[in-house]
Every structure is written in structure tokens, then in C-alpha cells.
Amino acid sequence: MSLPLTDRPASGVRPSRRLLRGLVLPVLLLAAWELSSHLRLVDPRFLPPLEAIARTAWHEVWTGDLFLHLGASLARNLTGFAIGSVIGVAFGLLLGLSPVANRIAGPSFHAAKQIAVLAWIPIISVWFGFAETAKVVFVAVAAFVPVALNTMEGVSSAPAQLVEVAHLLRFSRWQQVRRIYLPAALPSILTGIHLGLIYAWLATVAAEYFMTVGPGIGGLIIAGRERFQMDLVMLGVVILGGVGFLLNHIATLIETRLLRWRA
Amino acid sequence: MTAIDLPRPAPARALPFRLLAPAAAGLRDFAIALALPALILLLWSLGSAYQMVPQQILPPPAYVFENFRDMLASGELLQHAGISAVRVAGGFALGASLGLLLGIAMGLSEAIDDYVRPLFTAIAQVPTLGWIPLLMLFLGIGEALKIVIIAKAALVPMVLNTSAGIRGVPASYMEVAEVFGFSRWQKLRRLILPAAVPPIFTGIRYSLTKAWTALVAVELLASAEGLGYLLVWGRQMFWLDTMIVAMVIIGVVGFAMDKILALGEARLQSWRIDA
Numbered sequence: 075m076s077l078p079l080t081d082r083p084a085s086g087v088r089p090s091r092r093l094l095r096g097l098v099l100p101v102l103l104l105a106a107w108e109l110s111s112h113l114r115l116v117d118p119r120f121l122p123p124l125e126a127i128a129r130t131a132w133h134e135v136w137t138g139d140l141f142l143h144l145g146a147s148l149a150r151n152l153t154g155f156a157i158g159s160v161i162g163v164a165f166g167l168l169l170g171l172s173p174v175a176n177r178i179a180g181p182s183f184h185a186a187k188q189i190a191v192l193a194w195i196p197i198i199s200v201w202f203g204f205a206e207t208a209k210v211v212f213v214a215v216a217a218f219v220p221v222a223l224n225t226m227e228g229v230s231s232a233p234a235q236l237v238e239v240a241h242l243l244r245f246s247r248w249q250q251v252r253r254i255y256l257p258a259a260l261p262s263i264l265t266g267i268h269l270g271l272i273y274a275w276l277a278t279v280a281a282e283y284f285m286t287v288g289p290g291i292g293g294l295i296i297a298g299r300e301r302f303q304m305d306l307v308m309l310g311v312v313i314l315g316g317v318g319f320l321l322n323h324i325a326t327l328i329e330t331r332l333l334r335w336r337a
Numbered sequence: 338m339t340a341i342d343l344p345r346p347a348p349a350r351a352l353p354f355r356l357l358a359p360a361a362a363g364l365r366d367f368a369i370a371l372a373l374p375a376l377i378l379l380l381w382s383l384g385s386a387y388q389m390v391p392q393q394i395l396p397p398p399a400y401v402f403e404n405f406r407d408m409l410a411s412g413e414l415l416q417h418a419g420i421s422a423v424r425v426a427g428g429f430a431l432g433a434s435l436g437l438l439l440g441i442a443m444g445l446s447e448a449i450d451d452y453v454r455p456l457f458t459a460i461a462q463v464p465t466l467g468w469i470p471l472l473m474l475f476l477g478i479g480e481a482l483k484i485v486i487i488a489k490a491a492l493v494p495m496v497l498n499t500s501a502g503i504r505g506v507p508a509s510y511m512e513v514a515e516v517f518g519f520s521r522w523q524k525l526r527r528l529i530l531p532a533a534v535p536p537i538f539t540g541i542r543y544s545l546t547k548a549w550t551a552l553v554a555v556e557l558l559a560s561a562e563g564l565g566y567l568l569v570w571g572r573q574m575f576w577l578d579t580m581i582v583a584m585v586i587i588g589v590v591g592f593a594m595d596k597i598l599a600l601g602e603a604r605l606q607s608w609r610i611d612a
Contacts, residue, residue: 087447095448096455103456120475181370182377188595189588190553193565196572197580201394279466283558299470311471315463 122305130305144313146289147278150206154213155274159267162218166225166266171255176226183222191216191277195284206288209281216277220269228262229255261333268325275318291317396578404578418586421552421563424480428487429548433541436492440499440540444533445525450500461493465551469558478559483552490551491544498540502533535605542598549591564590 087095104124110116111123118126134140169176169183194215202208232255240250282292291310298306378398384390385397392400408414439457443450469486476482506529514524556565564583571580 087451092451095451098452099456100459177366177369178373182373185588185592188592189584190550190591192550192553192557193568193584193587195557196568197577197584199572200575200577200580276464276466279464280554283466283470295467295470299473302474304474307471307474311463311467314467315459318464319462 119302120304122308127305127308130303131309134306134309140309140313143289143291143294144317147282147291148317150209150281150290151213151274151278154210154278155217155271157210158214158217158274159221159270161214162221162266162270163225163263165218166222166263167229167251167255167259169222170226170229170259171251187219187223191219191273192280195280199285204285204287208285209278212281213274213277217270217274220273221263221266224262224266224269225259228259228266231262232258264329264332268322268329271321271325272318275321279314393575393577396581401578401581404576405582408579408582414582414586417563417567417583418590421556421565422590424483424556424563425487425545425548425552428484428551429491429545431484432488432491432548433495433544435488436495436540436544437499437537439492440496440537441503443496444500444503445529457496460489465490465547465554469555473559482559483555486555487548487551490547494543494547495537495540498536498543499533502536502540503529505536506532535602538598538602538605542595542602545594545598546591549594553587 107121108124111118111121131140165183169180195212198212198215199208202211236254236258237250240254245253278290279292279295282290283296286293286296291313295307295310295314298304298310381395382398385392385395385400405414439453443453443457465486468489469482472482472485476485510528510532511524514528519527552563553565556563557569560566560569564587567583568580571577571583
């Protein structure tokens with residue numbers, strides 16, 4: 075895009091040097107942490123030494139508790155995500171393809187999506203209880219919104235020339251969808267699914283915070299907070315971030331793989 | 338957009354109709370848009386009138402509306418909304434201004450970017466929802482927690498958009514500035530900052546949205562006042578009318594803030610500089 079001329083002097087700094095620079099702050103921070111908890115500058119209940127966290131992690135892994143929680147979270151995450159994104163794609167296609175459906179349901183959808191998704195948790199818990207169903211429903215709602223939105227946008231961004239050509243060639247409605255709209259919308263649908271996957275993970279944790287019945291990473295964090303076990307909370311938070319990172323990474327890989335044909 | 342717009346054969350219509358058509362179409366679209374909510378409202382009233390759903394699960398619409406009026410009249414609603422607004426304003430102001438400064442520094446200096454970005458990414462990677470329970474242990478559940486959480490949520494998009502905006506200043510413009518012998522300050526003042534305004538504004542918009550979502554999250558989990566708390570309270574008391582009112586207000590405020598900023602953004606785009 076832009077000319078690689080002056081601005082960013084394409085780094086006279088070697089990449090290894092840049093990596094080192096990036097490590098400076100985190101290492102300093104961790105060292106300060108370790109020191110202050112060993113020298114009792116900070117109450118170790120607030121800032122447990124790193125090895126205590128590692129020990130907790132090891133303990134949780136060894137007893138299998140961690141996998142139990144993680145498995146439960148991932149299972150409801152993926153179930154809700156699958157339900158939400160299938161409905162989202164269907165809904166998005168319907169609204170994208172049918173102007174009538176779009177005029178009827180579009181405004182209501184756009185209005186409803188303004189409600190911060192977390193605000194649905196209390197009411198969903200009234201309607202579906204505190205158990206598994208409510209959590210999966212909430213995760214599905216969270217995944218639904220970005221998937222539906224991006225599918226709609228993708229369908230309506232189908233190049234007008236191609237649509238004209240399809241008209242000229244007298245494509246049937248199904249052929250138009252199959253050959254023009256779906257391929258044109260695919261990148262956007264994948265973006266929606268990618269976002270949906272991340273939203274679903276956050277929603278899983280949020281649902282587990284609020285509806286603390288049953289195992290789950292969110293429940294683990296809340297339990298740690300209630301028992302004032304900082305190490306457990308930190309472990310949970312690291313896993314929460316790590317799983318999010320991995321899901322994002324996997325989604326990116328799949329996305330680029332599936333969109334290779336665009337080149 | 339760039340299609341060879343084949344003129345679509347429009348049905349011939351009488352002139353007065355053609356003149357009125359856009360207004361009529363707008364009105365028609367509006368009516369159609371209201372049809373679905375009206376239908377839902379109708380089914381909802383019928384359902385509760387015939388007691389098909391228990392009132393605790395879904396109170397009749399009239400009930401919700403009455404409750405809304407009562408809460409408005411007693412000032413209760415405004416009080417909670419006001420508390421939420423103050424929190425968002427404080428957290429957003431703190432987070433967005435820190436984010437702006439950090440973003441400018443990271444955008445201008447490669448070295449600062451190298452030093453700060455990995456740590457920043459790690460912090461940003463842990464979602465707001467992860468920070469809430471952690472910071473609850475450090476900060477308690479007072480105002481400080483809310484401000485810090487909202488500020489963090491607002492900071493991240495601000496830093497990303499600001500630094501990308503500054504990095505995105507077209508290289509050719511920088512060359513012109515070099516040729517004119519602009520001083521560093523002149524470059525910043527005359528070129529980089531103006532060129533970065535549109536992306537920075539986009540950052541402001543995202544950060545306000547994030548701040549609002551973070552507010553709902555933190556009030557749901559740790560608060561005794563505010564709109565999010567109304568939801569939790571309604572949940573505990575099984576007052577669905579209160580919950581529905583709070584949800585609608587959360588939606589309306591979020592929508593209004595985003596709409597206003599979107600308008601501002603659209604205006605700024607009109608003088609956007611492109612390479």
C-alpha cells in the first residue's frame with residue numbers, strides 16, 4: 075500500500091534486538107513482583123510469589139481439576155458457539171438475500187444488538203435457570219450477533235456486476251445463492267465466525283461468573299476470589315487469556331486456509 | 338459500487354407520486370420496521386393477559402411501562418443512570434487520554450513501540466472479564482475498581498488506533514515535509530497529528546463502546562448502584578419489569594453514544610487524507 079520510503083525507517087534495529095527490547099519491561103515487572111513478595115513488601119496474599127502460582131497450577135493439573143474445569147468450559151463454549159453461529163449464518167443469509175425480510179426484521183435486530191450482550195445474562199438466568207441450558211443459550215446469543223451481522227454485510231457486498239451477469243444468464247435463485255452470493259460473502263462470514271468464536275469464549279466465562287453452578291474456568295476464578303486464593307485467580311485469568319489467544323490463533327489459521335483461493 | 342450500473346427499468350408513475358415517493362417509501366419502511374416489534378408486543382400482551390406465561394417470568398408490557406414511569410418519577414432510574422454515567426465518563430476520560438498519549442508515543446518512536454508493545458499486548462490479551470475478579474482482590478469493590486476497569490477497556494482500542502493512525506501517515510507526505518525542511522515539531526503539528534485525527538476518532542468511538550460494555554460487566558459483578566446493578570437486583574428480587582427497563586436503558590444509551598460518535602466520524606472522514 076504505502077511506499078516503504080522514509081517513515082518507519084524499516085528498522086535499522088535488528089529483529090533480535092527488538093525482541094530483547096520487548097522483554098525488558100515484562101522481565102522487570104516479574105522481577106519486581108518476585109522481589110516484593112519475597113521481601114514481604116506486599117502481603118503475599120495479594121501478590122503470591124510466582125513459584126506459588128506455578129505450584130497451584132501444577133497441583134490443579136496433577137489432580138486433573140484443571141482439565142475438568144477447562145473441559146466443561148470448552149464444551150459449553152463450543153456448543154453455544156455452534157448453535158449461535160449456525161442460526162447467525164441462516165439469519166444473516168435470510169436478511170441479506172431477502173429485502174422484505176431485511177425490512178421487517180433488520181431494524182429490530184439492529185436495535186436489539188445495541189444492548190450490551192452481558193446485560194442479557196440476568197434475564198436469561200430467569201428464563202432458563204442457572205444450569206447448563208442458560209449458559210449455552212447465553213453463549214449462543216453472544217456468538218449469534220457478530221455472525222449474523224457479518225453474514226448480512228457479506229451478502230450485500232456481492233459485486234453488482236456478478237449479480238447482473240447472473241441475471242443475464244437466468245440463474246435460478248438457488249444458483250445465484252450458491253454461485254454468487256455465498257462465495258462473495260464467505261470472507262465476511264468467516265470474519266463473523268471468527269469474532270463469534272471470541273465472543274463465545276468471553277460469554278462462556280461471563281456466564282460462569284454469574285451462574286456459578288458446575289465446573290468451569292469462570293467458576294474457578296470466582297471460587298478463588300471468594301476464598302481469597304490469589305494464586306487460583308491468577309491461574310484462572312492466565313488460562314482465560316491463553317484460551318482466548320489460542321482460539322483466535324486457530325480461527326486465523328483456518329480463515330487464511332479457507333480463503334487461499336482469493337490470493 | 339463500481340458496477341456498470343445498468344439502468345433498472347422503473348415502472349412509469351405519475352409525477353406527483355414520483356415526487357412524494359421518497360417520503361412515502363421512508364414512511365413505509367418505518368411502518369414495516371415497527372411491524373415486528375408490534376407483533377411481539379401483541380403476542381406478549383396476549384400471552385400475559387391469558388396467563389400463558391407466569392407473570393414472574395414475563396410481566397405484561399403495561400406493567401413494565403408503569404414500572405418505568407414510577408422509577409422515572411421517583412428519580413430512582415435517573416440516580417442509577419447518573420452513577421453509571423459518571424463512572425463511564427471518569428474511566429473513559431482516564432483510559433482514553435492515557436491511551437492517546439501512549440499511542441502517540443508508540444506511533445512516533447519505534448524504540449518505545451519495541452519496549453512497550455509486548456507487555457501491552459499481554460495486558461490487552463486478558464479480557465476485561467478476567468481483570469475484574471483479579472482487581473477486585475486488589476482494589477475492593479469501590480469506585481476505584483470501576484474506574485480502573487473501564488479505563489483499561491477504553492485504553493486498548495485507543496492505543497491501537499492512535500499508533501496505527503500515526504504509522505499510517507503516507508510516506509510520501511513525510512518526504513515532502515523532509516524536503517521543506519520541517520522541524521520535528523512542525524512535522525508533528527502540521528502533518529502527523531492532522532493526518533492521524535480520523536483514525537484516532539475511530540479509536541475514541543471504539544473505546545467509548547468498550548467502556549460502556551465494561552461498565553455493564555463491572556456493575557453486574559461488583560456494584561451496589563448503577564444500571565448494571567439494577568439488573569442484578571431485579572434478578573434477585575425476581576422483578577423482571579425492573580430488569581427489562583434497565584436493559585432497554587442500557588441499549589438506548591449505548592446506541593445514542595455510538596450514533597453521535599459515528600456522525601462525528603463521518604464528518605471527519607470527509608477530510609481524510611489518503612495516499
